[in-house]
Amino acid sequence: FNPSIKPKPTAEVDPTIFEKRFLTKYRALGEGHFGKVELCRYDPRGDKTGELVAVKSLKPEKQEEQGTNLSREIDILKALFHENIVRYKGICGQAYKLIMEYVPLGSLKDYLPRHKKDTSLATLLSYSVQICKGMEYLGSKNYIHRDLAARNVLVENERTVKIGDFGLTKCIKDNEGYYTVKDENDSPVFWYAPECLTQCKFYLASDVWSFGVTLYELITYCDSSKSPMTCFLDMIGSTHGQMTVMRLVKMLNEGRRLPQPDGCPEVYELMRKCWDQKPERRITFTALIKELSNML
Numbered sequence: 001f002n003p004s005i006k007p008k009p010t011a012e013v014d015p016t017i018f019e020k021r022f023l024t025k026y027r028a029l030g031e032g033h034f035g036k037v038e039l040c041r042y043d044p045r046g047d048k049t050g051e052l053v054a055v056k057s058l059k060p061e062k063q064e065e066q067g068t069n070l071s072r073e074i075d076i077l078k079a080l081f082h083e084n085i086v087r088y089k090g091i092c093g094q095a096y097k098l099i100m101e102y103v104p105l106g107s108l109k110d111y112l113p114r115h116k117k118d119t120s121l122a123t124l125l126s127y128s129v130q131i132c133k134g135m136e137y138l139g140s141k142n143y144i145h146r147d148l149a150a151r152n153v154l155v156e157n158e159r160t161v162k163i164g165d166f167g168l169t170k171c172i173k174d175n176e177g178y179y180t181v182k183d184e185n186d187s188p189v190f191w192y193a194p195e196c197l198t199q200c201k202f203y204l205a206s207d208v209w210s211f212g213v214t215l216y217e218l219i220t221y222c223d224s225s226k227s228p229m230t231c232f233l234d235m236i237g238s239t240h241g242q243m244t245v246m247r248l249v250k251m252l253n254e255g256r257r258l259p260q261p262d263g264c265p266e267v268y269e270l271m272r273k274c275w276d277q278k279p280e281r282r283i284t285f286t287a288l289i290k291e292l293s294n295m296l
């Protein structure tokens with residue numbers, strides 16, 4: 001080693017720029033209204049030693065209309081660093097592809113029904129604490145998720161979960177404290193708080209409401225026969241088409257809520273604190289972390 005000879009810097013390669021020609025598709029992980037998420041291998045050496053990644057891309061016919069939304073989602077995810085939030089890895093092409101870490105055990109919606117026997121209540125509560133930590137961090141940056149549900153929480157391993165999709169995440173304007181929801185075609189209405197349904201206003205506390213519904217999903221191990229949609233449609237009668245939202249709002253305004261899942265009444269008490277009619281009266285993610293941790 002001769003200290004007087006400075007090694008020539010190798011060409012600076014930006015690890016967040018992925019070349020399309022090295023991305024090989026394996027299978028679809030999910031389909032959305034405007035695009036899809038696919039499992040891919042990024043294999044620049046062409047010997048299958050490259051890493052597996054999850055790639056979100058827009059349908060060609062939706063790129064015009066949704067391109068800005070995807071680039072906003074990319075900018076948000078790029079700036080998030082938390083152990084309970086899926087990692088941003090980069091972009092591909094003219095930013096119509098978002099490259100994320102691949103979380104192989106999939107969403108809680110896929111995972112819980114298949115692992116009911118080996119997932120204790122304590123583990124479910126640990127998952128809940130982790131979701132709240134990710135959401136507390138997101139809220140600290142003035143972002144509202146707007147689509148918190150078991151289908152958007154990923155299982156890293158049997159001890160660790162991460163919030164995995166930020167397709168509807170928006171930034172709250174400081175002086176207003178809420179985001180005005182534009183017409184959302186496939187809004188997850190059964191996870192939405194009353195103020196979102198009636199006034200199209202989304203507060204940080206609106207995400208707490210959605211967390212309460214997500215906690216209900218966890219405690220029922222995402223059993224589709226007891227899903228929020230199934231339950232609510234049973235309560236309001238499922239033959240009302242576009243009247244569904246009206247009847248859902250009426251039922252919520254009357255104070256009716258999802259029923260207590262079998263066992264763990266103290267967890268149901270916590271859900272009820274997430275479902276206070278008024279956003280300002282709802283429990284916060286910080287308080288939820290404390291109360292859930294005390295149950296562990």
Ligand SMILES: C=Cc1cc(F)c(CN2CC[C@](CC#N)(n3cc(C(N)=O)c(NC(=O)OC)n3)[C@H](F)C2)cc1O
Pocket residue numbers: 029030031032033034035036037038054056057058086100101102103104105106107151152153154163164165167168
């Ligand atoms: C274009 C818009 C759009 C398209 C979509 F398909 C979806 C829906 N999609 C969200 C991402 C998803 C669920 C979550 N969280 N997921 C991510 C991973 C990962 N990072 O590994 C993963 N892994 C997995 O399933 O492993 C077996 N699933 C799953 F693809 C559903 C939402 C959208 O806004």
